[in-house]
Amino acid sequence: MAMAVSLNWIPPTFTKKANYGAHSTEPARPCAFSLQNSVTCPYEESNCNRKRRVLLLGVGAITATLLPGPATSLLAQEIPQNYRAFVDIPDGYSYYYPSDWREFDFRGHDSAFKDRFLQLQNVRVRFIPTDKKDIHDLGPIDEVVYNLVNHVYAAPNQMVNILDMQERTSDGKNYYTFEYELTSPNYASASFATIAIGNGRYYTLVVGALERRWRRVRNKLKVVADSFKVLDI
Template identity: 35%
Template sequence: MASLQNSPSIHRTLLPNSLPQLGFQKKNAVLPVCRRSISVIVRAENSSMASTSLSQDKCGRRHMIAVGVVAPWVSLLNQTPASFAVESKKGFLSVTDKNDGYSFVYPFGWQEVIIEGQDKVFKDVIEPLESVSINLVKTSKQDIRDFGSPQEVAQILIKKFLAPPTQKTKIIAASEHDVDGKAYYTFEFTAQAPNYIRHAIGAVTVGNGMKLVCKMFYLVLGNALCRFYTLTTGANERRWGKMKDRLETVVDSFKIFSV
């Protein structure tokens, strides 16, 4: 992926809102405490009644303490921040890289494998063509649109980096969409080998540039300022109909965040 910097077409410089809390209201509260009994000790035989009253009074204090301890925890447990939504998607597991600033989900059952040149790879051990990988390279561009149209960027990535040169490739679709003010390109393609066809989809974006105060310093040194993210997932063409929705979920879940 590092050789992307030499591509004549791409290389211009590269290359809380929370739910209502559960708890006890001050108004019209009904607390599960024992009523304090009032008794007048007249005779010695009434001492048992006094003992009972004292016991009930202690019970009341214990309940009040319990309420004070439990109520805040009930409130905390009832909060469901939006950032947790990706983790609750049925049939998927999530991965978040806090160092490189990205997250996505992948189908339950896929295993992480180490592949040189890739930042992360997860794949199905039974169907090896079913996988997702993410790659990062540095760039001085600030926006994916600086590299050209979705079709142009997809063409270069597929031809030079996402499929072996011996395979015949075909772009099916390429488009742009916006997430939280950040531009992403998504694309779909096939790569034909002698004994199989891989049907794949991917997403690319640019982000996590240096702060402006450091920008001039890094430009002088010739260092890159941003990261060019590429996520790709796919499956054997014969299983595309079964896997399409799941793979689209993987691509749709891909997001970058500031680090």
């Protein structure tokens, strides 16, 4: 079930409520605004009773006064053609994903989208609590990436090939993005991962595809990995 409301009468304080129950006293959470002059609060019920999601559709910019502060800088710029922006203001992050992908449940992750026909071609985001303040607190990028790919992302029967790693800074926050391949007896995959720390959370975005399609989709998926941002909450 989705709700779209014209901005002609929606005040800037329009909010949505998470699933805390009918009698909860939890404060309402902010809903983001569509770039097509509508407020979109799609809600999909599932066994895990996940919270409402925010999909910002279209290309262009919206007046900053209509937006909660954390999303203003993101939406002041144009979304790349053939992408949409996903902004989760309550959880403090955003990213772009291909416009023809659809949302789905990925176990243990906070949000996920996949290709309509190739389910192993997808993006997913998760976060865990941390007392670290910055990604540099984890260590140098080469050590962090090696440990993550070899000891967290790879299964015991998979061979690892780290192809590239990059560091960037955006709005005062630091990010590690790296490219890697995992090969098992039955199939091989390739992925980008972006990690960052903020809001007392350690965020991880992974976007990938089967290795045989990687050359065709690599640049498309790199846009997703590079678009990940942590928003102050």
